[in-house]
Amino acid sequence: MQWVLTAAQMREAEQAAESQHGMPSALLMENAGRALAEVARSLAGPQGRFHVVCGPGNNGGDGLVAARFLLEGGARLSVAVVGERGKMTAEAQRNLKALESAAFTAQSLEALPELGPGDVVVDALFGTGLSRAPAGPFAEAIQRMQRWRGAGARVVAADVPSGLQSDTGEPFSPCVEADVTVSFGLFKRGQILEPGASLCGEVRRVDIGLSLAAARSLTGPGVPRLVEEADARGALPPRRADSHKGTYGHVLGVAGSRGKSGAAALLARAALRSGAGLVSVATRAEVLEGVMAHAPEIMGIPLEASGPLGLADLEPLLAAAEGKDALVIGPGIPRGPETGQLIGELLTRVDADVVLDADALNAVASDLSVLRRAKRQVVLTPHPGEMARLTGLSTKEVQARRLEVARDFAMAHGVTLVLKGTRTLTVSADGELFINPTGNPGMATGGTGDVLSGICGAFLAQGFPVPDAIWAAVYTHGLAGDLAARRSGKVGLIAGDLLQGLCDVWTRWDR
Numbered sequence: 035m036q037w038v039l040t041a042a043q044m045r046e047a048e049q050a051a052e053s054q055h056g057m058p059s060a061l062l063m064e065n066a067g068r069a070l071a072e073v074a075r076s077l078a079g080p081q082g083r084f085h086v087v088c089g090p091g092n093n094g095g096d097g098l099v100a101a102r103f104l105l106e107g108g109a110r111l112s113v114a115v116v117g118e119r120g121k122m123t124a125e126a127q128r129n130l131k132a133l134e135s136a137a138f139t140a141q142s143l144e145a146l147p148e149l150g151p152g153d154v155v156v157d158a159l160f161g162t163g164l165s166r167a168p169a170g171p172f173a174e175a176i177q178r179m180q181r182w183r184g185a186g187a188r189v190v191a192a193d194v195p196s197g198l199q200s201d202t203g204e205p206f207s208p209c210v211e212a213d214v215t216v217s218f219g220l221f222k223r224g225q226i227l228e229p230g231a232s233l234c235g236e237v238r239r240v241d242i243g244l245s246l247a248a249a250r251s252l253t254g255p256g257v258p259r260l261v262e263e264a265d266a267r268g269a270l271p272p273r274r275a276d277s278h279k280g281t282y283g284h285v286l287g288v289a290g291s292r293g294k295s296g297a298a299a300l301l302a303r304a305a306l307r308s309g310a311g312l313v314s315v316a317t318r319a320e321v322l323e324g325v326m327a328h329a330p331e332i333m334g335i336p337l338e339a340s341g342p343l344g345l346a347d348l349e350p351l352l353a354a355a356e357g358k359d360a361l362v363i364g365p366g367i368p369r370g371p372e373t374g375q376l377i378g379e380l381l382t383r384v385d386a387d388v389v390l391d392a393d394a395l396n397a398v399a400s401d402l403s404v405l406r407r408a409k410r411q412v413v414l415t416p417h418p419g420e421m422a423r424l425t426g427l428s429t430k431e432v433q434a435r436r437l438e439v440a441r442d443f444a445m446a447h448g449v450t451l452v453l454k455g456t457r458t459l460t461v462s463a464d465g466e467l468f469i470n471p472t473g474n475p476g477m478a479t480g481g482t483g484d485v486l487s488g489i490c491g492a493f494l495a496q497g498f499p500v501p502d503a504i505w506a507a508v509y510t511h512g513l514a515g516d517l518a519a520r521r522s523g524k525v526g527l528i529a530g531d532l533l534q535g536l537c538d539v540w541t542r543w544d545r
């Protein structure tokens with residue numbers, strides 16, 4: 035996993051590197067600029083020219099170091115310094131002098147020639163220190179870089195595309211759109227959260243000498259981490275030779291209703307395709323055959339009452355939950371006035387971990403105190419709209435502060451929370467944050483959430499601990515979507531394709 039930091043945490047890490055590890059910021063800048071030059075060179079055509087656009091802060095300093103290395107390598111190079119020289123940081127000034135001592139002259143932006151295919155722009159205008167919308171010459175510089183890109187030049191951003199707010203991923207206007215962003219030392223939030231992630235293009239993290247210091251100073255919850263493929267694969271050990279279906283747990287899905295039997299079927303099949311030893315589905319009697327028609331491997335439990343799920347279903351569901359290792363409640367359920375109470379009773383009495391999804395989330399939203407009273411682990415998997423109902427915020431507020439909203443909720447109610455959307459977040463009950471990098475817009479289609487709930491249930495039933503089971507489920511779900519989209523395209527992708535995608539994940543991971 036990789037830490038994902040705020041600008042303030044980056045500054046702390048930089049200070050720790052200097053005070054505790056003898057790595058002065060000049061040395062960090064040297065390493066950063068050198069790595070930046072290497073990436074810039076890798077993007078240029080054989081006759082490519084380089085424009086390095088530098089701002090007044092240390093981001094500009096990185097650009098000036100990169101310019102020095104490009105010059106040493108014999109590149110066709112122009113450098114522009116935007117803003118007043120007197121306002122540059124000491125490190126940036128020192129590197130400008132170093133460049134000028136080689137009889138090289140930085141120019142004004144207007145003097146720089148136009149660029150085209152094969153050429154490279156190094157955007158070193160602003161990094162993590164951007165504090166307000168770029169205006170005047172800074173805005174013009176960003177627009178100029180955008181124009182060069184429009185004409186075919188590649189843009190490599192130093193640390194953060196200029197104009198992007200590195201703590202939120204929200205861009206000011208104007209903002210550089212990069213082809214590659216070279217992230218110095220550690221990831222920044224704005225590189226991972228959308229729309230920042232898209233504005234960064236490909237993010238390449240390079241070590242510059244502060245990761246070790248940061249790792250020591252940034253322990254504890256609160257600092258989000260980016261899940262990597264090795265983490266997810268490692269969280270799911272291979273199946274043992276001497277095992278049987280009982281080894282891999284029994285998932286009970288409480289799902290489906292008239293017209294929504296497919297939700298139960300997707301949940302159940304996803305749980306089966308994610309390694310659960312046994313999967314049962316409890317649903318209204320009249321839809322059970324429809325569910326089972328999709329999956330002969332599952333066992334059906336008819337709920338004989340009628341109408342929305344309510345207290346009349348409590349005894350049959352308690353009986354159904356006997357001996358189960360995980361429950362998944364919600365996809366396609368008929369919700370009514372008693373559904374929340376029913377779920378509350380199940381949470382306090384059932385001896386199994388429970389995943390709440392879809393209408394089960396809406397059902398508990400009116401009385402969240404039941405979450406704290408649960409006998410075992412509770413996992414909630416809301417999309418932003420459901421999260422808004424759970425918190426009383428608007429969807430927009432949820433999206434604007436995803437990390438904080440998710441963490442506050444998980445800690446307040448003692449649950450593992452999955453906040454879905456681009457870069458799905460998993461938060462543990464003690465506030466550890468895991469950002470997921472897999473998945474694609476093709477998965478914005480009905481039923482993919484049902485599949486995720488089934489994967490979560492299967493991993494819990496197999497005894498994987500929270501929160502690992504859940505961030506691994508989220509990663510696996512996204513990767514299944516990415517692999518499935520190779521066949522179907524993003525437009526053609528449907529939730530059922532994720533079931534084959536899951537098999538592709540298992541063969542890829544040798545599981």
Ligand SMILES: NC(=O)C1=CN([C@@H]2O[C@H](COP(=O)(O)OP(=O)(O)OC[C@H]3O[C@@H](n4cnc5c(N)ncnc54)[C@H](O)[C@@H]3O)[C@@H](O)[C@H]2O)[C@@H](O)CC1
Nearest residue numbers: 048062063091092093160161162163164165166167168193
């Ligand atoms: N933190 C670290 O460990 C390291 C940071 N480095 C670089 O340092 C950068 C951060 O440097 P700084 O903190 O100096 O910040 P920046 O270089 O991002 O820019 C901040 C400067 O621009 C000014 N400014 C901010 N917004 C402006 C606006 N809209 N219009 C005009 N001026 C504006 C600020 O007053 C300040 O002078 C990082 O992104 C990275 O590139 C690297 O040199 C290596 C090590």
Ligand SMILES: [K+]
Nearest residue numbers: 157160192194
């Ligand atoms: K930049």
